[in-house]
Amino acid sequence: MTRSTFPEWIYDGSEIPDPLGFGERAVTFLKRLRHPKSRQPVQLDLWQERIVRRIYGPRHEDGTRIVKTAVLLVPRGNRKTSLAALLMALHTIGPEAMPRGEAICAAAARDQARIAYEELKGLMLAHPKVASKVAIRDSKNTISFPKLGSFCKAISADAGVQHGRTPVFVLADELHAWPKRDLWDVLRSGLPKTRGSLLVVATTAGRGQENVAWDIVEDARKVARGEIEDPSILPILFEAERDCDWTDEDIWYRVNPGLRHGYPDIEGLRQLAREGQRRIGDREAFRQLHLNIWLDHATQPFVDMAIYDEGRGPVDLADLEARQAPCWIGVDLSSNSDLTVAVACWKDGDDGYQVWPWFFCPEENLRDREDRSGVPYTTWAEQGFIIPTPGNVVDYRRVEDELRELCARFNVREIAFDPHLARNMLNNLLEDGLPAVEMRQGWITMAPAVKELERAIIGHGFRHGGHPILRWNFDNIEVVTDKAGNMAFHKGKSKDKIDGAVASAMAVARAAAGEGGFALEADWMNDEMLWA
Template identity: 65%
Template sequence: MTTTFPTWIFDGTAIPDPLGCGERAVRFLRALKHPKSPSKGKAFQLDPWQERIVRRIYGPRHPDGTRIVKTVVLLLPRGNRKTSLAAALALLHTLGPERVPSGEVVSAASDRDQARIAFREAWGIVRAHSHLAAPAVTHVVDSRHIIASARHGTTYHAISCDADRQHGGTPSFVLADELHAWKKRDMWDVLKSGLVKVKGSLLIVATTAGRGQENIAHDIVEDARKVARGEVVDPSILPILFEAGKDEDWRDEAVWHRVNPGLAHGYPDIEGLRQLAREGERRPGDREAFRQLNLNVWLDHSADPFVDMDVYDAGAAPVDLDALEGEPCWLGVDMSTTTDLTAVVACWRDGDGGYIVHPFFFCPADNLRARADRDGVPYPTWADEGFITPTPGNVVDYRAVEARIRELCGRFRVQEIAFDKAYAQPVMGPLNDDGLPVAILQLGWVTQSPALNELERAIVSHRFRHGGHPVLRWCFENVAIQTDPAGNRIMHKGKSRDRIDGAFATWMAISRAAAGDTGGSAFKSDEFTNDLLRWL
């Protein structure tokens, strides 16, 4: 696969600058000062790799003189001074030659604290230069994080995603700061829609790597990767991606230097990175933080994932449900409280030791956007695309879950319907009354571990096909594993907000399909205790 590494930053190739706009931008940045600069006179430090980036953004032009680059995706590990560079570029559009009369420059962050960091960086650069700080040149409203050009009416405003904002803004420049930390996309949509109102607007996404795939940052970075690899041709997007591969040795200092371009100029501190690496060798959580924040490895949600999600993704080939109608089928049902996610997973055996699964998810339709904000995943999009069934009201309609199970029993040769007894009675009771093959799956270390091993074996051996269902993937991504002193394992949530319902229902369905493979239970004889039905 073609690399996404920005080799053009270091290879010395010519960067077109027909109108001199790239040179003009570099000259403005070099005229700035920075309060922490070690250079003589506190001159703003613009190192060669940063200068190349600036020239590549502002130099190339269309024949009509408009800038070719409209979106910059800068994926850079912590400590490489992306905040300083981003603040300087914001000032280039506020006080410098890229300004638009009465234009609006916006720096948007995940919360007020991060927004204030961006503002303080820009304000520090202004204050370090007596000419820029003069009242006749700039006007600052510290409490509102605003820097305004007194001469041209241009304003720089640092805002946070958790603050209220009117939809009437028309920014000419937007910096999306640490996009991986944005918990919802409302502000992103507002700013993107505002940018198209202004000719020649520019969007810069400056972020470190995040976790999970169900967020706007992953979507933007993945699209930039496609542009970098040449899979998508879009000259308006400039991908600048400094990231290590998941399989690279995180202790290799050559990898550190490749993905941290500032190391050649003394930042971040190499001894500090060595200390973090030593701690990561002893503590898995610190190791994962080092890989994410200092090497830009985009991680799964769980710090201790059940399986490598790249291996899991190998099973994303489409599932043809029509072709499975004559095959034995097992259902796993993980009921939820009435306000959370309920999962029904159908499982079929696929040859020798393989499995095919297809999930069905249910959640309340009311406040779907609020639920998306809470869990950090696109519930509305999943609902629109048919991956989740929103039931009317603010609670899960158990009748819809029951109806789907009955539909599956009518369409497929369902052998068993396995329930966790928690919250199961409203759905399980009517099915049992009508003679459908319901059963309770007893939970515990000894009963869960064998089926978990079977599920893991199938995934790792590429004998597990799931059709790439995004909600099921998210659930598996969230799974972490607990192990008892005897070596038995169970699933649990990696973080309190995560959902693993689909993975848990898959484990239940796999457990029954595995037992069906031998004509009987592969586990203890009391795993299914139908007498419990009388006590629920």
């Protein structure tokens, strides 16, 4: 049985080790600060106090803190940023502060970074004794403690000017919204330079898995479930199950630790839930932001990505080559600077398929694409999931060479192209006796292809080996449906790619037709390109 990721230790009354009293010291200090509005001593609610004790209490035999990274996944409205500001105070003016220590509050945008900064500033100014001992420079987004030379600074995701930092504390606020990982890498690599440094990730759930937030939260989940043993990571994950009854208020109270203390407003949540029952977009926003359910990219998805992920079993290319199993290939050629893909498909049992893609992208565009999309093109290329072609446009000759190589390796029955961009390549392959065929990407041709692909995925008959780019492409799909109920792939207003999913539908359709599954009719009447 899989262990829950829920932080039961916050409520079970279990003892939190504090051999040197540093957990108690941290709590005592924080309770001496003043609330910015009431000017009364700060009140730590149970869940907040337990988190503070759990971070700062447990120690190694040499006295160093065991926890190096705290991953705080909490729904919106639960004052996680306020808690993070209190932790920043500990490292700026409190008992965890170090001489000339640098505490960093980092976020995707300057306005977001200023939220935690303003919280900390309010704490400093609310207490007369503290206010007299700190220096605030709003123009530099900096609060300093001259007595120690320590300071806190708010920065945003402009990683180009952040190299060389040696922080003792980093708050990565709303990590799910960071457009790329440059700032993360800079700050994360700077933390080990200082003994006793601490990283706090405070975020709500995001969308998609091709981002640094998903990687960090998923790693924390594995620690929480006991799949990874790493006491330096403290997972504090308040998240509902993906298939839960999102209208159940018991679940709301379980994953919103502040609700039992009066925040967020329960009536406000009820109103949002009523609106979510009428509007899909509001429902998905509620599930993501108030129940911390990590969603797929698409708002009108093709399939549930949790079902898609069940097909991540290995695809043994060497075995398929050795057996010379019949193979069908779908090719989605891009414009000159875009992502091109060839997807090979083999029958898997009576009614299943296994596929494997080969993606191509101009080598000079990789970094630029990564910056614009927030997905790791360069890492994918290093891992062999992308074949970079020389220059700043897709080298069709390299694509054609790869197709010839695939034909030499596998028992390829057909290579299906939409002729829109592939006329020359198609003719070249035909002249050499290779089985290239036309498959136009209009409704008449693609609707049955999409339907067969959907049947295979939902029926647990689509094995893809967990290829990360292919998954990203499927996650980006928006579905459009005509009056007859025929489905088509679309990427809506998103700039994200669906090319691999389109080529998969083509390959699966040709495999089904080749095995007598159904016939595909060329769509000569509708050559509208819906599959950018």
